[in-house]
Amino acid sequence: MAELALAAPRVRPRPGRDERLMGGALALVALYLIVTLLAPLLLMLAKSVQDRDGAWVGLANFSAYFGNPALSGAIGNSLWVSALSTLIVIALAFGYAYALHRSRIPFRGFFRLVALLPLLAPSLLPAIALVYLFGNQGALKGWLFGESIYGPIGIVIGSVFWTFPHALLILGAALATADARLYEASDSLGASRWRTFTTVTLSGARYGLIGAAFVVFTLIITDFGVPKVIGGPFNMLATDIYKQVVGQQNFQMGAVVSLLLLLPALLAFLVERWAQRRQVAGLSSRAVPYRPKPRRSRDLVALALAVAVAAMILGILGMAAFASLAKLWPYDLGLSLRHYDFSAADGGSWASYGNSLRLALYTALFGSLVVFVGAYLVEKSRVARPLRTAVHLLALIPMAVPGMVLGLAYIFFFNARGNPLNFLYGGMALLVLATIAHFYTVSHLTALTALKQLDPEFEAVSAALKTPFYRTFWRVTMPLCLPAILDIAMYLFINAMTTVSAVVFLYSPDTALASVAVLNMDDAGDTAPAAAMAMLIVVTCAGAKLLHLSLSRWLLHRTQAWRR
């Protein structure tokens, strides 16, 4: 019988219209990701082993880099500053998450909101605020005992500020899902509180801790805003790329540094994926949610910590806001809006704010569309399995690629002579493409999560009813995933408003951006207008977030008839 079956011809499924359309769309998404992501990155890898004229030089660039202590010293700097900041952030965020989820402090909603505020600001903002607080004319300069804020101290504090909510979100998720049965078991075994804490709480959150640590470490080591503003003479990898490329037009060396920066990011990415899988696997479906009982001593400590952290966050934000409003720091502290008129400032304008707004809107619109359609095809289409896997893997790349690296790769690729897409260079479209690519992974994973929650047989039912897949996509899949799509759009909007790292290489005078303007004005010594622009970004993002919340709520209300 076996021979008979082997001799029979293999059945080759004949594609119908649905299959051809899906396959075509999938190929388009793959092509999109190749052009906007893979090809630029590969070209950049190639550049690191070429000289200025494009001739192959092997590892000459690398040996030049490591032979120059002024350059390679940045590796050590980047590593220890990032490690230290990570340690502080994780400790603070864990305490804060513990206070929010495992204690009975009042005003939890408020504390949560405050902790997430830094998400709305570019990373430049805390650095500017720190200049006002601890700089040469700083209000609290004495607190540093003569140390300078320009350097590692400033970088660490600034980094802690803006990465705090990222750590909190991950650790919050890890602590929010505790299994009460474990605590009861520990209690009934007579374990001390400390032992319960270390064996149950800490070990339950260990994957969250590992994941958060690596995410934060990557964010910091690849961040460019904080060290640029407040790093002073202290070299870091991310600022070095900028200096090599923008300062010295040495693209090859920029490529070398980029590659170095890719390594920790890649490692962090792999560890984070691993940790996330373990975290999910550790949650059994029969877990009983844990509700903390009031306990005075613990709650007081938790409250003190929450208040302190919230005060620091609000203090830094408040300082930036005040700096943007004070007439002439520190001599005339009367309030005015004159710094919001950017005409006198060097490197910023309302036009750049308009550009940022446009960038954010286009990115949110076009990005959520591309991402959602891509994720849909990966998850739900019945065609071309290898292509689906390829698209999924491509979508995961951006997580491991620092913005600076992506920006530099874009220069290489889109500015290359002979690239038919060369005309995009310097235009808004390219900024949009870069920003979507930069923030693709999280959006893609969000979309996948939402799609996975739908019944896997919708597509089968639709095909059985002879209904084209796009009709079901439009009438069923999209409406059911609308909350997730809104979340993606919001995520893209805020990141497009606040990002500096990729776009700093790609803007032209016509497409100057608000976040880059903050950088340039600060660079030119116009710190107060820089603070004003940063605040403008914060306010815009907050407004968008409010809009998003009310839209989501309205949607929930409208659809509650069928949402269970």
Added chain:
Amino acid sequence: MTAPYLRIRNVTKRFGAFTALDDVSIDIQRGEFVCFLGPSGCGKTTLLRAISGLDVQTYGSVEQDGRDISALPPAQRDFGIVFQSYALFQNLTVAANIAYGLENRKRPKAEIQRRVAELLELIGLPDSGPKYPGQLSGGQQQRVALARALAVSPGLLLLDEPLSALDAKVRAHLRDEIKTLQRRLGVTTIMITHDQEEAIGMADRIVVMRDGRIEQIGAPLEIYHRPANLFVAEFIGAMNLVPATWIGPNAIRLGAARLTCEAESYAPGAAVRAAVRPEDIICTGRANGHANSFQAEVRELEFVGPFFWLSLGGGELGEHRLRAQLPSQRARELDLRARDTTHLHIPAQNIRLFPQGVGHG
């Protein structure tokens, strides 16, 4: 015999090196209700997905109504499908769910509405049109899914464990309803189940599968009374399987008992397995008027309402064990107790023999 409506020929499905279906052939007549029955992972769903085109087979052919559909995409085949999970569109009303397939056929609105009302009536939910699936019970949702599949009058209805997600009572009720509906509409139906009672109660024919292969195809009675092999014998219903020796002609030795049976012959002295259903072992008490009788001790007696479970051993059985069903009323007449010795009779036609060790250990 007319040409079969569905001809499945030598269908093999591989997932990499794993063979999920191995050379499966089935003919299904128009209007027939066929159940695929088998343990979890035996390839039932895989076969259904091959028939529907959702996951095309690696080798082999499928013909429906004389048309070769082996390689066609699902949209070009003629079937309706219902899943265990209902797969209802939660954001659409019940009426919109049922109308979903009709709307695509560019029918006039009034006609669609009429058809939806008709189907709602058919599934006994005439007033549920404006509701959302989330507002219905599981059983009701599954009926809506059925109506949605039937709305476009498919030639073939595929049901993948439609009742598994429901609780026992709803299940029994819906089982009858589906059967009635199928009879009424005369639609050729394939239903997957791993519940043998369901299969026996609903199907015109049952396809018993194991490890990607067909073990037996037949009407419920045939499968029950004439299992083709040891696996089917054990899988369907309760069955005693005891080692015995062929002493021929038409006779075996079971322990010390000599029993006649109707079976093909074996080599004298061959080891066989005798398969006897518990309800086919008749307890005659002290009397011993039958040819095919033997004596054994009642080791245990378990009352389960309409009948007793008897655990028999010793006597002529020796160390062999048999389980028998004794109707409660008969047990009262015999006044049977544990440790009693009794005579038992097995009609020759109710003993089936299988070669020892083949197919199952």
